[in-house]
Amino acid sequence: MTESAQNGTGTLLLAAAPIGRPEDASARLRAALADAPVIAAEDTRRLRRLTADLGVRTTGRVVSYFDQNEVARTPRLLDDLLAGLDVLVITDAGLPGVSDPGYRLVRAAVAEGVPVTVLPGPSAVTTALVVSGLPTDRFCFEGFPPRKPGERSRRLAELAAEPRTMVFFEAPHRLAATLDAMAAAFGADRPAAVCRELTKTYEEVRRGAVAELADWARDGVRGEITLVVGGAPEPAGLTDPADLAAAVAAREETGVPRKQAIADIAKENGVPKRDVYDAVLAARKSPPA
Template identity: 80%
Template sequence: MTGNGNAGTLLLGAAPIGRAEDASVRLRAALADAGIIAAEDTRRLRRLASDLGVELNARVVSYYDQNERARAEELLGELLDGRDVLVITDAGMPGVSDPGYRLVRAAVAENVPITVLPGPSAVTTALVVSGLPTDRFCFEGFPPRKPGERARRLEALATEPRTMVFFESPRRLAVTLAAMAEAFGAGRPAAVCRELTKTYEEIRRGPLGELASWADDDVRGEITVVVGGAPEPEGLSDPADLAAAVAVRESAGTPRKQAIVEVAKENGLPKRTVYDAVVNARR
């Protein structure tokens, strides 16, 4: 499908995740030449431009989570009127856990030309420095804030075989790592990447249980968490065998709920699978 010949071009610019000098040559040129820039934080944009020695001649508008829907409609109108729009977030690529997706979808629907100015990414930077497998991975964004929703989301990922990449707030890091240790097992390998590419960059690698204990010491900065995928199951899989393993623990005095959790972790299975096996066996 050919583009809308009368429309402007939507440019998605990847911003540095730490050091300004990581900005691409194309991003510098786009900042200098742009007529309209939609920025997640206009103050950070002006600071970046100053650090890069770029003079902004564009009309700068704010474009953040709370105004994304309304602003996307406005920016689409500019594009349809033939004006180019550069979208830039605080760090990394627009649309990846940052504003941009709605505008891209609207531009696609109207056949507006879209181009990307590639550059730094916290996702791939953390992935390659984690030391965990990189051949297959998935990005899971920010885990849910509410404990129940977070637990359900992580439990659903317990058997995910690919390396997983998450973003997290430093304020919630300790509870999230503890929830991951509960869902994936305390021994699952992981890495916490803090302040990537910045002066105080820190990479902590180890089992989830150890990282959860470390995170209790008031960790600060931008955080990316990388967690190894589920290993190939080597234990029980037959429902009757799973129910029998739970029964053995119950007979030794372990509460049923705890026994189900233990059997699930030992065999690399979701708790729901073991629970269903126990219920069906009792029927």
């Protein structure tokens, strides 16, 4: 017996849609589109095009579910789930909930004990990440940067020290301005990759420093953009004993106890506490210049 049957509810299905080529759709997606009693689509016209390309005929009720009506439509979709109907959520491309509608319905379903599952598939975030040539072992997704220049600059300044590879979405007409802001916040030489029209006929990946990419983007860019930016390099730690001792002294002047200051400086610079302690001791024994 399925969890839905046990609970007497339907299941919320989050369906990953192709980000470019219809043939990237999974067999599970095709079957689910044909069988789902309710389909909540970000754009019903795009859904019709996708099902036509896939040769699938939907039999359930299709409703629009996009940013502007997500709040209003969520309670009705939750009612459908509680009445025992499966609800499939599909966005224009990629996975629902990733800078697209879906999160609110997931939260509502979870709160009511409704099962939630995913039909895995294409994602612009991970596709761009692996093709970027930048480190993939640790990354974070930052969505769309703020549109207003001041807010964008402040948000990027907050990310300047982020050590993980960062993935952003951006509109093509704002790409040059965003890359300029990244050059100011992260440094002109921070490595990045602009991934355009992923999986589509005119797929393009431009790799380089953010300032170089900003110059390229000023001529105009078209298509869906995913931007991957390298994380902040690890700061070069202090190693010279005199510098370590001076750093401890500076920390002590702010009111931090010496023992704590030694531990902090050792951790921040990746050196043993004993080395920092010895440096402080040597500095105290040395006559002032």
